[in-house]
Amino acid sequence: EDQVTQSPEALRLQEGESSSLNCSYTVSGLRGLFWYRQDPGKGPEFLFTLYSAGEEKEKERLKATLTKKESFLHITAPKPEDSATYLCAVQARGQNFVFGPGTRLSVLP
Amino acid sequence: ETGVTQTPRHLVMGMTNKKSLKCEQHLGHNAMYWYKQSAKKPLELMFVYSLEERVENNSVPSRFSPECPNSSHLFLHLHTLQPEDSALYLCASSQVPRDREKLFFGSGTQLSVL
Numbered sequence: 001e002d003q004v005t006q007s008p009e010a011l012r013l014q015e016g017e018s019s020s021l022n023c024s025y026t027v028s029g030l031r032g033l034f035w036y037r038q039d040p041g042k043g044p045e046f047l048f049t050l051y052s053a054g055e056e057k058e059k060e061r062l063k064a065t066l067t068k069k070e071s072f073l074h075i076t077a078p079k080p081e082d083s084a085t086y087l088c089a090v091q092a093r094g095q096n097f098v099f100g101p102g103t104r105l106s107v108l109p
Numbered sequence: 110e111t112g113v114t115q116t117p118r119h120l121v122m123g124m125t126n127k128k129s130l131k132c133e134q135h136l137g138h139n140a141m142y143w144y145k146q147s148a149k150k151p152l153e154l155m156f157v158y159s160l161e162e163r164v165e166n167n168s169v170p171s172r173f174s175p176e177c178p179n180s181s182h183l184f185l186h187l188h189t190l191q192p193e194d195s196a197l198y199l200c201a202s203s204q205v206p207r208d209r210e211k212l213f214f215g216s217g218t219q220l221s222v223l
């Protein structure tokens with residue numbers, strides 16, 4: 001059975017304090033790993049798709065990396081506006097998305 | 110208007126009421142989805158429609174009834190719900206179902222069942 005876990009469950013950072021969020025997965029035939037950002041009371045917003053081990057993608061202060069077992073979302077010098085829940089999801093061949101429970105990030109000024 | 114729009118944003122209903130959630134996508138996509146998001150739980154897929162045909166029903170109780178009249182509109186009809194059905198209901202769309210296509214989500218309907 002495909003599974004996705006995320007750690008930590010919640011993370012509090014000071015503004016400018018860099019850190020990483022982890023997404024571990026078990027899936028047969030990975031087609032893609034997706035990162036989403038979700039603000040309170042809103043739907044998830046797409047950030048990145050990673051397709052194969054070794055791939056990296058960047059957007060502003062965020063950088064996503066992928067290995068055969070996990071993905072990391074690195075946040076460099078975060079700002080309060082980066083506070084949100086970050087969701088990871090995997091998609092196997094011919095299958096629907098399997099979402100992780102998310103990491104709730106708070107960046108304090 | 111662009112993206113995926115859901116109405117209403119908030120809904121409070123009694124266990125004997127009948128209500129409907131509406132979703133409209135303005136992206137020209139061919140697949141639409143209903144997800145349920147409960148507190149501290151992963152998103153749960155409920156239904157998938159591809160070109161207006163239901164292709165997946167993830168063991169959802171019959172008190173939830175989806176309807177997809179065309180590729181731009183999706184409804185979720187609710188009747189005799191239970192308090193444990195209180196959650197954020199999210200609609201999403203993609204160009205095609207599955208295979209590497211990212212999902213575009215609406216803002217959701219926050220449902221409270223009393």
